[in-house]
Amino acid sequence: MKTDIVLAGVGGQGILSIAATIGMAALHSNLHLKQSEVHGMSQRGGAVQSHMRVSDKEIASDLIPMGAADIILSVEPMESLRYLPFLSKDGWLVTNTTPFINITNYPSIEDVLAEIKKFKNHILIDADKIAEEFGSKRSSNIVMLGAASPFFNIPFESFEEGIRKIFGRKGDDIIQINLKALRAGKEFTEKNR
Amino acid sequence: MQKLLLLGDEAIAQGAMDAGISGIYAYPGTPSTEITEYVQASKFAKENNIRSTWSTNEKTAMESALGMSYAGKRTMVCMKHVGLNVAADAFMNASITGVNGGLIVVSADDPSMHSSQNEQDSRFYAKFAMIPVLEPSNQQEAYEMAYFGFELSEKFKLPVMLRITTRLAHSRAGVQTMPLHKQNDNSLPTDLRQFVLLPAIARRNYKGLLNSQSGLEQESEKSKYNNYFEGKDKSLGIITTGIAYNYLMENFQDKQLNFPVLKICQYPIPRKQVMQIVKECKKILVIEEGYPIVEEMLKGYQEAGTPVIGRLDGTLPRDGELNPNIVAKALGFETKTDDRIPEIVKNRPPSMCTGCGHIDAYVALLQALSEYSEGRVFSDIGCYTLGALPPYNAINSCVDMGASITMAKGAADAGLIPSVAVIGDSTFTHSGITGLIDCVSDNSPVTIIISDNFTAGMTGGQDSKALGRIENICIGVGVHPDHIKVFKPTKKNMDEMIQVMKEELAYQGVSVIIPRRQCIQTMKNKVLVEKVKELGL
Ligand SMILES: Cc1ncc(C[n+]2csc(CCOP(=O)(O)OP(=O)(O)O)c2C)c(N)n1
Numbered sequence: 001m002k003t004d005i006v007l008a009g010v011g012g013q014g015i016l017s018i019a020a021t022i023g024m025a026a027l028h029s030n031l032h033l034k035q036s037e038v039h040g041m042s043q044r045g046g047a048v049q050s051h052m053r054v055s056d057k058e059i060a061s062d063l064i065p066m067g068a069a070d071i072i073l074s075v076e077p078m079e080s081l082r083y084l085p086f087l088s089k090d091g092w093l094v095t096n097t098t099p100f101i102n103i104t105n106y107p108s109i110e111d112v113l114a115e116i117k118k119f120k121n122h123i124l125i126d127a128d129k130i131a132e133e134f135g136s137k138r139s140s141n142i143v144m145l146g147a148a149s150p151f152f153n154i155p156f157e158s159f160e161e162g163i164r165k166i167f168g169r170k171g172d173d174i175i176q177i178n179l180k181a182l183r184a185g186k187e188f189t190e191k192n193r
Numbered sequence: 194m195q196k197l198l199l200l201g202d203e204a205i206a207q208g209a210m211d212a213g214i215s216g217i218y219a220y221p222g223t224p225s226t227e228i229t230e231y232v233q234a235s236k237f238a239k240e241n242n243i244r245s246t247w248s249t250n251e252k253t254a255m256e257s258a259l260g261m262s263y264a265g266k267r268t269m270v271c272m273k274h275v276g277l278n279v280a281a282d283a284f285m286n287a288s289i290t291g292v293n294g295g296l297i298v299v300s301a302d303d304p305s306m307h308s309s310q311n312e313q314d315s316r317f318y319a320k321f322a323m324i325p326v327l328e329p330s331n332q333q334e335a336y337e338m339a340y341f342g343f344e345l346s347e348k349f350k351l352p353v354m355l356r357i358t359t360r361l362a363h364s365r366a367g368v369q370t371m372p373l374h375k376q377n378d379n380s381l382p383t384d385l386r387q388f389v390l391l392p393a394i395a396r397r398n399y400k401g402l403l404n405s406q407s408g409l410e411q412e413s414e415k416s417k418y419n420n421y422f423e424g425k426d427k428s429l430g431i432i433t434t435g436i437a438y439n440y441l442m443e444n445f446q447d448k449q450l451n452f453p454v455l456k457i458c459q460y461p462i463p464r465k466q467v468m469q470i471v472k473e474c475k476k477i478l479v480i481e482e483g484y485p486i487v488e489e490m491l492k493g494y495q496e497a498g499t500p501v502i503g504r505l506d507g508t509l510p511r512d513g514e515l516n517p518n519i520v521a522k523a524l525g526f527e528t529k530t531d532d533r534i535p536e537i538v539k540n541r542p543p544s545m546c547t548g549c550g551h552i553d554a555y556v557a558l559l560q561a562l563s564e565y566s567e568g569r570v571f572s573d574i575g576c577y578t579l580g581a582l583p584p585y586n587a588i589n590s591c592v593d594m595g596a597s598i599t600m601a602k603g604a605a606d607a608g609l610i611p612s613v614a615v616i617g618d619s620t621f622t623h624s625g626i627t628g629l630i631d632c633v634s635d636n637s638p639v640t641i642i643i644s645d646n647f648t649a650g651m652t653g654g655q656d657s658k659a660l661g662r663i664e665n666i667c668i669g670v671g672v673h674p675d676h677i678k679v680f681k682p683t684k685k686n687m688d689e690m691i692q693v694m695k696e697e698l699a700y701q702g703v704s705v706i707i708p709r710r711q712c713i714q715t716m717k718n719k720v721l722v723e724k725v726k727e728l729g730l
């Protein structure tokens with residue numbers, strides 16, 4: 001089984017920490033992995049994406065073909081729409097609802113959310129708020145990953161293991177906060193899908 | 194030996210370290226930067242004295258690597274594709290001198306220009322220099338090619354190019370490592386005149402290079418990275434190079450692939466296999482990431498007049514990066530056609546960070562220039578290039594590293610006075626100093642703004658060779674100290690900055706203005722912050 005994920009956000013929002021956790025989770029489940037990142041120029045407040053492919057079989061392309069992604073996982077609502085051409089018919093669009101506004105012509109957030117709702121399989125989650133509720137705004141990206149986790153062909157325990165590996169050096173408190181974030185995201189999706 | 198999760202860049206660095214390099218030389222440049230950074234961060238490299246600090250530019254890097262090779266050690270030099278233009282003089286002549294210790298030149302191309310001024314294909318340079326190229330199709334091959342590339346280099350006594358593109362450089366996958374090779378001992382070339390390119394010796398060496406070509410071709414023909422896959426359906430033969438192979442295979446995940454396929458990852462082109470596929474098949478499709486270099490050569494090889502299709506006839510787009518869908522179309526497969534992005538999605542171009550010192554410098558410059566007609570600001574390559582975008586619209590050129598100063602000079606020579614150059618500190622030491630000498634020797638009426646943020650910001654905050662040296666360099670090459678002005682670019686200092694700029698713009702000679710404030714993205718770099726304090730900057 002494969003899972004193809006497009007990760008989306010704005011340069012500086014740290015989507016690579018999500019990618020790293022998925023990578024660890026895939027490794028823990030003994031799966032093949034290819035993850036293509038964007039570095040350099042586009043880091044400066046521009047749109048960034050990462051293609052992440054996880055499979056039990058060998059993976060050919062580093063890039064996901066159009067119309068083939070199982071998940072768009074976006075930490076910013078407008079950015080989630082930028083990669084719609086990649087999403088498969090039955091794919092899931094999982095996005096944070098907090099906008100990142102660094103351009104003058106950013107559309108109204110209501111219009112953006114309305115556009116997302118046109119797509120039948122969507123999860124809209126205010127990850128910043130959920131993360132803040134247990135006192136760590138910085139783990140909102142992990143809330144997002146949790147919210148997308150039910151759509152992966154990777155067991156949830158592998159994500160937990162990924163968190164332990166990625167945040168291992170930062171101490172047990174940080175691990176616990178991020179495990180909480182992961183679970184909170186997952187619960188949200190289970191209630192709202 | 195272990196399995197690691199590595200970027201293509203990191204796989205190359207790991208492969209080189211496992212192959213026993215004694216040093217790596219590089220100037221940063223996307224998408225090649227992470228190769229050297231991986232070595233710089235490596236404990237193993239530190240313990241084994243593998244030198245890895247940044248070079249001043251790609252030419253100095255290439256030459257230092259050649260020197261290390263002369264002394265018998267294995268070494269790697271890394272750059273982005275346009276960096277090879279800067280290193281080209283040394284690079285071309287290194288194929289004539291040949292090497293002693295194994296030498297790999299990594300050139301990272303950027304098709305689709307994700308963060309570059311052009312999408313030139315480094316394989317042309319290798320062909321020009323007549324040296325072998327290794328072009329990995331995946332991270333494992335990237336590792337192995339770095340690992341085995343040194344043997345190839347030492348066997349033929351030639352530099353070897355390792356060519357990658359952005360996609361592989363910045364994509365992560367599992368990599369199996371190989372047993373550690375110990376570093377070479379010091380040893381001088383057996384012929385101590387090998388590197389003396391006096392015409393008589395160069396002619397002899399060049400003949401040697403020509404004579405080694407057939408050996409290189411045979412090496413390609415038996416390379417484990419060039420593979421001929423038989424296929425029953427001879428109506429089409431497919432040749433792929435490098436990473437393009439993956440996009441082909443992506444299209445056959447749930448279909449049988451019946452066409453013969455030649456996967457090329459080592460050059461010179463394996464003539465035998467190419468002749469075989471051309472003879473066997475009615476038509477040849479060439480899929481390559483980059484310029485249609487194999488396609489063009491194939492048209493020259495042709496015997497039976499087999500049609501060759503690819504980027505040149507429009508079967509594939511002539512420019513830009515490949516992807517699975519583009520390749521599907523070339524194969525005549527149906528692809529998802531609805532690639533519309535909802536209209537509501539607005540462009541989000543990269544921009545300078547809020548609070549960046551370059552911004553304040555531009556605001557002041559625009560004010561100071563308001564009394565002159567527009568179109569006189571020559572800029573350069575770095576974060577400050579983003580001053581080209583709204584709301585600043587502040588610059589009129591960005592061509593190649595260092596070109597701001599020399600273009601401003603040329604324009605001033607032509608009568609555009611004042612002419613202004615805007616250049617970063619790292620770019621200044623990379624290629625700006627020589628141009629400044631030209632300005633001084635003609636006393637050209639140019640105002641040169643060296644926007645000093647103590648780092649190469651654009652590529653992620655690498656060390657700048659200019660740190661603490663800019664004024665001394667300028668004085669040293671002959672700029673009058675009265676016309677070297679330094680200030681801190683902040684809102685508070687705006688009036689003073691504008692005033693200073695106005696005065697220097699009016700001055701009919703060379704002036705250097707240095708707005709100086711640390712790049713805010715490097716504030717967490719304790720070593721740099723300490724050094725800046727120590728230098729009193
Ligand atoms: C020949 C060449 N080498 C490397 C690069 C990659 N590159 C682009 S900008 C840059 C750093 C510029 O640093 P600096 O001039 O200090 O400006 P900053 O980005 O800090 O504002 C580098 C290394 C390039 N474009 N061309």
Ligand code: SF4
Pocket residue numbers: 044544545546548549550551576646650651712713714715
């Ligand atoms: S990275 Fe540094 S130099 Fe570049 S825009 Fe940001 S603050 Fe300015």
